[in-house]
Amino acid sequence: xxxxxxxxxxxxxxxxxxxxxxxxxxxxxxxxxxxxxxxxxxxxxxxxxxxxxxxxxxxxxxxxxxxxxxxxxxxxxxxxxxxxxxxxxxxxxxxxxxxxxxxxxxxxxxxxxxxxxxxxxxxxxxxxxxxxxxxxxxxxxxxxxxxxxxxxxxxxxxxxxxxxxxxxxxxxxxxxxxxxxxxxxxxxxxxxxxxxxxxxxxxxxxxxxxxxxxxxxxxxxxxxxxxxxxxxxxxxxxxxxxxxxxxxxxxxxxxxxxxxxxxxxxxxxxxxxxxxxxxxxxxxxxxxxxxxxxxxxxxxxxxxxxxxxxxxxxxxxx
Amino acid sequence: xxxxxxxxxxxxxxxxxxxxxxxxxxxxxxxxxxxxxxxxxxxxxxxxxxxxxxxxxxxxxxxxxxxxxxxxxxxxxxxxxxxxxxxxxxxxxxxxxxxxxxxxxxxxxxxxxxxxxxxxxxxxxxxxxxxxxxxxxxxxxxxxxxxxxxxxxxxxxxxxxxxxxxxxxxxxxxxxxxxxxxxxxxxxxxxxxxxxxxxxxxxxxxxxxxxxxxxxxxxxxxxxxxxxxxxxxxxxxxxxxxxxxxxxxxxxxxxxxxxxxxxxxxxxxxxxxxxxxxxxxxxxxxxxxxxxxxxxxxxxxxxxxxxxxxxxxxxxxxxxxxxxxxxxxxxxxxxxxxxxxxxxxxxxxxxxxxxxxxxxxxxxxxxxxxxxxxxxxxxxxxxxxxxxxxxxxxxxxxxxxxxxxxxxxxxxxxxxxxxxxxxxxxxxxxxxxxxxxxxxxxxxxxxxxxxxxxxxxxxxxxxxxxxxxxxxxxxxxxxxxxxxxxxxxxxxxxxxxxxxxxxxxxxxxxxxxxxxxxxxxxxxxxxxxxxxxxxx
Numbered sequence: 032x033x034x035x036x037x038x039x040x041x042x043x044x045x046x047x048x049x050x051x052x053x054x055x056x057x058x059x060x061x062x063x064x065x066x067x068x069x070x071x072x073x074x075x076x077x078x079x080x081x082x083x084x085x086x087x088x089x090x091x092x093x094x095x096x097x098x099x100x101x102x103x104x105x106x107x108x109x110x111x112x113x114x115x116x117x118x119x120x121x122x123x124x125x126x127x128x129x130x131x132x133x134x135x136x137x138x139x140x141x142x143x144x145x146x147x148x149x150x151x152x153x154x155x156x157x158x159x160x161x162x163x164x165x166x167x168x169x170x171x172x173x174x175x176x177x178x179x180x181x182x183x184x185x186x187x188x189x190x191x192x193x194x195x196x197x198x199x200x201x202x203x204x205x206x207x208x209x210x211x212x213x214x215x216x217x218x219x220x221x222x223x224x225x226x227x228x229x230x231x232x233x234x235x236x237x238x239x240x241x242x243x244x245x246x247x248x249x250x251x252x253x254x255x256x257x258x259x260x261x262x263x264x265x266x267x268x269x270x271x272x273x274x275x276x277x278x279x280x281x282x283x284x285x286x287x288x289x290x291x292x293x294x295x296x297x298x299x300x301x302x303x304x305x306x307x308x309x310x311x312x313x314x315x316x317x318x319x320x321x322x323x324x325x326x327x328x329x330x331x332x333x334x335x336x337x338x339x340x341x342x343x344x345x346x347x348x349x
Numbered sequence: 350x351x352x353x354x355x356x357x358x359x360x361x362x363x364x365x366x367x368x369x370x371x372x373x374x375x376x377x378x379x380x381x382x383x384x385x386x387x388x389x390x391x392x393x394x395x396x397x398x399x400x401x402x403x404x405x406x407x408x409x410x411x412x413x414x415x416x417x418x419x420x421x422x423x424x425x426x427x428x429x430x431x432x433x434x435x436x437x438x439x440x441x442x443x444x445x446x447x448x449x450x451x452x453x454x455x456x457x458x459x460x461x462x463x464x465x466x467x468x469x470x471x472x473x474x475x476x477x478x479x480x481x482x483x484x485x486x487x488x489x490x491x492x493x494x495x496x497x498x499x500x501x502x503x504x505x506x507x508x509x510x511x512x513x514x515x516x517x518x519x520x521x522x523x524x525x526x527x528x529x530x531x532x533x534x535x536x537x538x539x540x541x542x543x544x545x546x547x548x549x550x551x552x553x554x555x556x557x558x559x560x561x562x563x564x565x566x567x568x569x570x571x572x573x574x575x576x577x578x579x580x581x582x583x584x585x586x587x588x589x590x591x592x593x594x595x596x597x598x599x600x601x602x603x604x605x606x607x608x609x610x611x612x613x614x615x616x617x618x619x620x621x622x623x624x625x626x627x628x629x630x631x632x633x634x635x636x637x638x639x640x641x642x643x644x645x646x647x648x649x650x651x652x653x654x655x656x657x658x659x660x661x662x663x664x665x666x667x668x669x670x671x672x673x674x675x676x677x678x679x680x681x682x683x684x685x686x687x688x689x690x691x692x693x694x695x696x697x698x699x700x701x702x703x704x705x706x707x708x709x710x711x712x713x714x715x716x717x718x719x720x721x722x723x724x725x726x727x728x729x730x731x732x733x734x735x736x737x738x739x740x741x742x743x744x745x746x747x748x749x750x751x752x753x754x755x756x757x758x759x760x761x762x763x764x765x766x767x768x769x770x771x772x773x774x775x776x777x778x779x780x781x782x783x784x785x786x787x788x789x790x791x792x793x794x795x796x797x798x799x800x801x802x803x804x805x806x807x808x809x810x811x812x813x814x815x816x817x818x819x820x821x822x823x824x825x826x827x828x829x830x831x832x833x834x835x836x837x838x839x840x841x842x843x844x845x846x847x848x849x850x851x852x853x854x855x856x857x858x859x860x861x862x863x864x865x866x867x868x869x870x871x872x873x874x875x876x877x878x879x880x881x882x883x884x885x
Contacts, residue, residue: 069471070796080476080799086468086491119389120544121566126389129567185598192602199602201594203568290596294568298595302387 032332039328047320048105054316055101058309065117065307066093091117104313113314118306123314126299131318134288134295136206138280141218145276149223150269153230154262160235168227176224180283184217184290201292214291222279229272233265267337270330277326281319374878378587380860383594383609387569391561392547393528394465396473399613401526405870406573406589408528409445409556409581411458412519416864416872418781420520423581424453424529424556428519434819435514441505444580447554453529455501460532463488463496469541477779477789478521481511494540514819516827520780524868528556558584558875569593585862585878604628604857607883611856611863618730624857631852633678634867635686635786636777640724640739640845643803646770648719653711655842659697660704661746662739662845670738671731671848680846683776683790683835689783689828691835697846701746708747716748723765724754726773735847736773772801775850779867783831784817791838802843810834859883 066087070080088094095103107114113123156168178186191197191213200213237243238261246256284297292298296315303311388400393408395401405413411425426442445453465475466488479485483498498510511518531554537543547553549561558581559573573589594600594609597616601623603609620629642649642658649655668679678685682694713719722743727736736754743749755761761769776797778786789795792814793806817830854863862876871877 066471069473070800080796083468083476083489086489087471090467090469090491115544116389120542121389126567185596188599188602192606199599199606199608201599201603201608202592290599292569292592292594292599298387301595302389 036328036332039331043321043324046324047317050316050320051105051108051313052101054313055104055309056097058307058312059097059100065309066091068307069118093117104310108317114310116303116308116311118308123310126311127296127314127318130294130296130299133203133293134281134284134297137211137214137218137287137293137295138277138284140206140211141215141222141280142273142276144215145219145223145226146269146273148219149226150230150262150265152223153227153232154234154257154265156227157231157234157238158257165231169231172224172227175220178221180217180221181286183220184287187213187217188290203293203295210291214287214293217291218280218283218287221283222276225272225275226269229268230265233268234261237261237264263337267334270333270337274323274326274330278323281322374585375859375881375883378585378879380586380589380611380877380879381609382589382591383600383603383612383615384569384591385593385595385597385600385613385615387593387595388571389566390545390547391564391566391571392470392542393525393530394461394470394472394542396465396471396475396526398473402613402869403591403871404528405525405557405866405868405872406559406874407555407557407561407576408525408530409453410523410525410528411439412523413525413872414520414523414781414866420523423523424458425522428522430516430518433514434516434518434821435511437509437511437518438502439507439509441507442580443505445556446578446580447531447556448560448576448578449554450578451531451554452504453531453556454504455507457532458507458529459496459499459501460536461529462499462527463494463540464530464532464536464542465527466496467491467494467541472526474526478524478527481513481515481518483510483512485512513815516819516821517780517782517785520782521785524779525557525870526868530556556580558582559586559589562588579875582873582875584875607857609857610860610879610883611854613855614853614869615855616729616731627858628855629851629853631854631865633686634777634850634852635781636775636850636867637680637683637685638773638775638847638850639680639683640736640847641772641774641797641801642843643770643772643801644805644843645803646768648711648713648722649770649803651711651713652842653707654713654719657704657708657711657747658743659842659845660700660707661742662697663699663742664697664846666742667735667738667845668848671735673734678849678851680848682839682846684783684786684831685849687778687781687783687786689786689831691832694832694835694839697839697842704746716750719749719751720768721751721753722749722771723761723769724752724771724773725758725761725769726756727754728756728773732773739845770803773847774801777850777867782822783828784814784820787831787834787838788814788818791834805841805843807837807841810837813837857883 066084070084085094092100104114113127115122116126152168156165159165188199192199200210202210204210243256243260246260284295285301286297287293288295288297289301296318299311300315303315382403384399386399391400393404409424411423412428413421413423415421422442424441424445425439427440428437430437439458441453441455441458447453462479464470465472466479466485468489468491482496484493484496485498487493488496500508502508509518534554535543535546545551548564553561555561555576558576558579560576562572562574564571569592571591575584575587594603600609600612600615601617604612604624617623642655644650664679668677671677681696682691684690708716724736727733740752740754743752758766758769774797776790778789790797791810792798793811798805813830813834817827817834820827820830852865852869854865856863859880859882861878861880862873864872866872
């Protein structure tokens with residue numbers, strides 16, 4: 032297992048470098064440099080003076096060849112320095128340090144809630160197959176699956192404020208602040224549908240297994256049957272979805288943090304992309320890549336722990 | 350007795366009128382402002398953007414224009430030119446001081462203006478104010494850090510030498526975009542801006558009526574409190590909180606709930622319905638929105654095509670498409686709201702037949718031979734409606750079908766970025782002067798001519814405006830020459846007039862004293878207060 036993890040970790044290095052190169056090239060050759068954007072995006076009487084812009088680019092080191100800038104950037108990253116924002120001059124390390132806890136605590140909480148509630152609801156639906164409760168849960172899952180986050184977020188706010196006359200849930204007061212409840216709901220609605228459907232399908236599959244029939248015929252109480260024999264194998268497909276949930280949570284954070292005024296990586300990303308501020312974009316891409324790769328690795332490691340058959344299969348292959 | 354009663358009644362009526370005009374202030378004098386971006390820098394040397402809109406809260410301008418458009422002293426008590434208008438002597442008000450009580454000195458003025466021009470500062474509009482100063486070009490191109498044309502005569506006197514006569518230099522520097530700051534705090538040993546020197550954690554000292562108490566740049570919350578050492582009138586507000594609220598729908602709800610009192614710039618299609626007409630109301634400003642043709646791109650290099658495109662548009666219908674509910678002010682000539690608006694200006698006429706003839710007379714002959722026409726700057730629903738009306742008119746009148754419109758230049762893919770022919774953008778002036786307005790709009794050195802007009806240059810227009818610039822403000826030739834330049838520009842069919850802007854206050858009705866200048870900054874921030882109407 033240790034060797035397997037080490038191999039996976041070593042494979043990250045070229046992957047990360049490749050991702051960085053691609054993203055660097057995209058922002059470098061694609062959207063244009065941020066200095067030009069300062070002048071091009073500014074309205075009205077801002078003088079678009081190519082000579083001056085070139086002087087600013089030179090002062091910012093942006094007139095150097097692509098590979099020189101990229102290698103310089105990589106060297107700085109190896110030293111743990113993400114550089115400074117090209118627009119504001121702030122240290123990217125500081126900005127990331129402040130934003131990471133917000134996004135991660137919110138994302139992990141959302142994933143935990145989604146996984147637990149989604150699995151329970153999926154199991155309840157399966158155990159009551161074709162009854163009203165099953166229809167209700169599946170209907171709810173279908174409904175939430177059809178509403179993207181960028182629609183759900185503003186709609187929920189409008190409903191809370193205009194219908195329920197509540198205050199706008201805005202800003203960050205820590206993970207245990209009531210302000211976080213609504214963003215967590217919005218973050219969880221759509222992906223929870225996947226977990227519900229996955230868990231329901233998994234439980235239905237397990238219910239038709241011979242060993243469940245045997246256990247039932249032996250008179251095992253339903254509670255023990257569900258928690259000991261049904262839920263455990265169901266967890267494997269649910270956990271495999273968690274990797275996708277992490278990616279979804281990161282994507283959704285961009286919109287949710289913007290709408291609810293949360294000072295996390297998502298809002299920082301949106302801000303940096305609109306300004307082509309690529310030291311920030313690259314740092315966030317690097318963090319997102321790291322998170323996605325780590326979550327995939329954790330999912331892989333967790334398979335044998337959740338399902339002994341996977342471990343023995345792996346041993347047999349080895 | 351009767352006389353006494355009459356007098357008492359008069360006093361009562363006068364008091365009542367005064368009360369009605371100036372509602373009583375509320376007890377809680379905290380102004381909450383929604384900022385539509387996550388502002389990561391609050392440097393006073395940005396020269397634009399949303400942060401600069403609140404600059405007058407904490408930085409005193411060299412001079413300023415009051416509500417009536419009259420030039421008023423501020424940090425500078427006097428700005429006097431010699432007879433050639435090339436040398437200006439600026440005198441600092443002896444009362445002018447920073448929030449630590451230290452006086453604002455001539456070194457601070459000189460150093461601040463030099464720092465504005467240093468490339469790494471990235472000041473977006475420094476050229477509007479200081480480009481005429483001797484030595485400016487050396488600093489702006491990075492060859493020097495100091496302007497030889499700014500000389501410190503003594504602690505409170507600065508002598509500025511200009512490379513050409515400029516009778517309105519004193520008006521140009523009447524802006525908080527180039528505020529004198531404590532230069533020892535802002536500039537490092539290399540002559541560049543120190544990182545985050547403007548942050549309260551670095552104990553910044555300021556010159557305006559308010560000073561920053563805290564700045565959480567990650568959360569996007571900045572708190573200002575009154576500056577106890579401010580050398581002007583005492584501010585009425587006890588606190589100002591600027592919070593980053595990026596989503597316009599959320600900002601609208603917060604304004605409706607009274608959680609926010611003002612917004613930096615809120616543009617939504619339903620704004621009047623949501624927040625009332627008063628929220629966006631304001632006086633007309635010397636600024637116009639137009640669709641500009643870039644002459645360096647085909648087919649705008651052909652005057653007959655330009656003529657056809659302009660004549661196919663009905664100005665009244667264009668305005669109606671963009672502002673179906675009003676209010677709007679239809680644009681005609683470039684100049685507006687300054688002395689010098691030309692009463693004899695001949696507006697472009699809607700003439701579909703003339704448009705067809707002009708296209709036939711062009712080298713392209715027919716619509717099918719024209720390249721795809723691309724718009725940029727179509728960034729709001731209002732502009733979308735206007736651009737769509739234009740495209741539809743061109744289709745109906747001229748048969749043009751290949752038209753594309755996008756919000757920003759970077760939303761076009763690589764090759765198309767270089768071929769955009771039409772920019773929706775504004776032009777205006779920050780000083781009430783027709784020559785300054787046109788120099789910033791149609792002179793070949795202007796950002797508008799370089800960017801939106803594709804480097805358009807007309808020697809006669811340049812000559813007339815340069816000559817006009819040297820004439821004294823009260824010389825009638827100054828305006829006459831400007832109008833001549835505008836006439837030549839008009840005959841080139843280089844733009845589709847759109848509308849003139851108003852200076853929206855973007856504040857709820859209970860906020861008083863929010864009148865803004867042409868920099869979109871509050872003119873007299875010490876006069877802002879919240880009325881009791883907020884409770885209701």
